[in-house]
Amino acid sequence: MGALCKAATLRIGGLALLLALLPSARAFATGRACVARAGAPARRCRALAAGARAADADVDVAVVGAGLGGLAAAAILTQRYGKTVGVFEAHDTVGGVAHAFKAGGFHFDAGPTIVLGCGGAPGPAGAVSPLRQVLDATGVADAIEWLPYDRWGMIVPATEAPECDGRWDLVLGAGAFERGALARFGGPHALAEFAALREATAPLAAGAQIPTLAMRSDGWSLLPLLRHTAPVRALLAHGASVPTGPFAPFLAGERAGGIGAGVRDAWLLAWLDALAFSLSGLPAARTPAAAMAAVLQQLHGKCGAQLDYPTGGFGAIARALAGAVDGSARACAARGGGELALRRTGSFVRCRARVASIDVEGGRARGVTLSSGARVTARDGVICNAPVWALDALLSGGGNGGAPVDETLRSFSQRASRAEMTRSFLHLHVGLDSAGLDLTELRAHYTVMRSGLLSADPCAELNMIAVSCPSVIDSTLAPAGKMVLHAYGAGNEPYELWADERRGSAPYERRKVERAQALWEAVERVIPDARARAEVALVGSPLTHEAFNRRPRGTYGAAAEALLADGRTPCSRLVLCGDGVFPGIGVPAVALSGASAANALVDPLRHWAELDALDRERAAAVAAAAAAAGTAS
Structure with a gap:
């Protein structure tokens, strides 16, 4: 199955609460199409291309990897916080495993094929999909036309x-599965077991009410969640460890809260395994409980869920986010209303620019060194969107002037490199x-x-x-x-x-x-x-x-049990994002981890003020949509 994507993560101190829905199927391009790079100032591009060994570029934040998580982080830092960001990608195109390519006149998606909850106008509570929330927040949602199907x-x-x-x-939709496939293929108790399972897992889906931009991967993660106490209480209804634990106890009826006795129907169990495998590359019993809860609630809920496909293919998503990084895209209804040019802060995305090392001095990430020898100084920190298995090599890649890596950081990176792979x-x-x-x-x-x-x-x-x-x-x-x-x-x-x-x-x-x-x-x-x-x-x-x-x-990607709890590292100002970090595998999941990483490099009070601005923008968008609907009627 392709990707039905929705994710929301709640972090309270060491607690990570994941809600994710059928993530993208990871892939690659078999062709070598080159997407137009997000532009950088010509002087900076020439310096990096020349590979000079001095401090060839100064940025606020350096991002390793132009996967969707890295692009989301860079776009948020640029468009919401006015930071200067440099994104460095080894491939010749942006998007990571979600990139696209062209061959023989045909446009192909390298990886993801379907997502959920990205189309349509935002409602009073905002868009459901973290991917759509990131696109809205960075001003490029209107750059993508979504084609719905059900x-x-x-x-x-x-x-x-x-x-x-x-x-x-x-x-999709309320009752459709029950009246259709489950009634046709399930046994005599399948309908009752499915209803009980949805009821038992419903509280775990409350994380969808927590905005993606409220997440942050640092010691201040609790502060923005004070704005959303109701969904936090609902998420904790089963206990703090349950949402991040496996779905096995729900299948066995051990976490049903007195509702039902788990799932015994053979066909329903097989169906849940198939859904979970699309989500995590693992059977249902080993998939995070909150992820499965989101599947059960979103596919079969009352809100008329729809699948979405971006016109022109999934490469449009990466191009839109790259356009938000360098300010080249235009979209409606951003800060202030109307059609506005996006911010231009000197941020850029560079392809064919492999990062050889993340440079650490005095226990703090100071920048990156490219394989060409070019050095990039990052004043506010580094976000690493590379696979977690690459972290150890990046921290010992020679960019630290031969200085030994701190043992605590080395231990962390080596543990990450041992994460179980699907x-x-x-x-x-x-x-x-x-x-x-x-x-x-x-x-x-x-x-x-x-x-x-x-x-x-x-x-x-x-x-x-x-x-x-x-x-x-x-x-x-x-x-x-x-x-x-x-x-x-x-x-x-x-x-x-x-x-x-x-x-x-x-x-x-x-x-x-x-x-x-x-x-x-x-x-x-x-x-x-x-x-x-x-x-x-x-x-x-x-x-x-x-x-x-x-x-x-x-x-x-990483097996669910092997995911890092969040993007924090023992190194100050080094934050991780991507599918090795909760919420894990999936386009919206990595978009959420990118948002968490971006916010972690910003002062918490500045983050709070930006959440106020997002609330105002959402209210204005809802009012404009309602006015437009009234005019049309």
């Missing part, structure tokens, strides 16, 4: 659902001729269970295959009469099968063809003659994912 297709072996030839839809990916990007196909009969997204949902482990190797068909709702992704498909196994491809291969070698190419047969079979369950129609077909392996996105072992 279901995805499920394809299982015909023997599991012979009456519908193994094909059915998961429809498995990797296998991808198939296809551009094909759609002549004669009725696209209105296709779904924008499918989940294909090759070996079965009930008859096999949903988390088994290459069992669950996502098949994204975004051309069904966005014709801009392909030339007229063509369409794009993206099939992938997220977190279910063993890296060990590829560890001894060399990219580009004949054995490696043969293995790609062999392993991709599972993906082609899944695609053919959607379009039977897809191979004959294919004009572009690109296979990406765990090694591709590892090489292009610098993901160790091509991993999906």
Whole structure:
């Protein structure tokens, strides 16, 4: 399955409370498309390109990595706080595992395929998705047009659902799942067990009421939460440790608060494992309880949840955030109302600029050194959006003048490097001729269970295959009469099968063809003659994912139990963000961790004042939307 994304995290001292919904499926670009970089002042760009060894650039904050977490942090620091930020990315394009690329005239998403809660006008409580909240706060929400839809297709072996030839839809909204798939495939107690599970986990979903911009990864994390005492009390209803713990006690009925006796129905258990695997790369029992609570509440709630796809593909999100960093984008309703040019503070994003080391002096992060030898001084600190497994190497990369790294910091970084990794990916990007196909009969997204949902482990190797068909709702992704498909196994491809291969070698190419047969079979369950129609077909392996996105072992991300509690480190002014930090894997989750990291480098009173400004902007946006609706009626 692709990504249904929603996350909210509450941190009280050492407490981290996660609410996340079906994150993005991690991926890579098999092409080398170069997105236009967010601009920097010409003098600074030339200095960095020249690789001079003096202090080639001075910024307030240096950000390692232009993944969505790093871009979110940089955009917030620039647009909300007026900071000068430099973002340094080793790849030739922005977006990290959520970047996009073009091949043969087709536009492909490298990773995420669907998100939830990003479209539509903000309500009185604001947007639900942390990603949308970041886009709103940084003034670039209007740079993205969201295309909504309300279901995805499920394809299982015909023997599991012979009456519908193994094909059915998961429809979002109150009662739709209960009246549809659960009533059809579940046992006699499935409906009651599902209702009890939703009721028992409902308090954990209260974190959605806490704004993403209220989060901060430092010792002042409690202060902004004083503005939101009601959802905090609801989150703590089960006890402080439950939301960050695994979902296993809820499945067993141990945390039901007297409601029900857990889940015993075999089909419902298999379905929950499938949802959880999309979320975390792990079965439901090992997935954070609050994450599963968000799944149960958001997919099946009363508010008419919808899936969203950004026109032009997911690369539009990274480009919008990069545009917020350098102030090149324009959007409506930012500070003061009307259409305004964004702030220009000299912030910039540099691609093909690999960070060799994070420079630490006197127990404080002072900047970064690039692989070219260029030094960047960061007055206020450094945000690291690189995978947590890279942190130890970055802290011992030679940029500290040979000075030894503090033992406490080294111990922390080495512990981070031992975090359990989930498995990797296998991808198939296809551009094909759609002549004669009725696209209105296709779904924008499918989940294909090759070996079965009930008859096999949903988390088994290459069992669950996502098949994204975004051309069904966005014709801009392909030339007229063509369409794009993206099939992938997220977190279910063993890296060990590829560890001894060399990219580009004949054995490696043969293995790609062999392993991709599972993906082609899944695609053919959607379009039977897809191979004959294919004009572009690109296979990406765990090694591709590892090489292009610098993901160790091509991993999906850190296992839920291995996530760092927050972005704090023993080093002053060094903050982490990304999918190795709570809330973990997923586009909105990393957007939230980026916001937390950004706020941690700002004075808490300045942060409080900015939350007041955001409240005023939200109220103005709601009033404007209501006025527009009244005029239209």
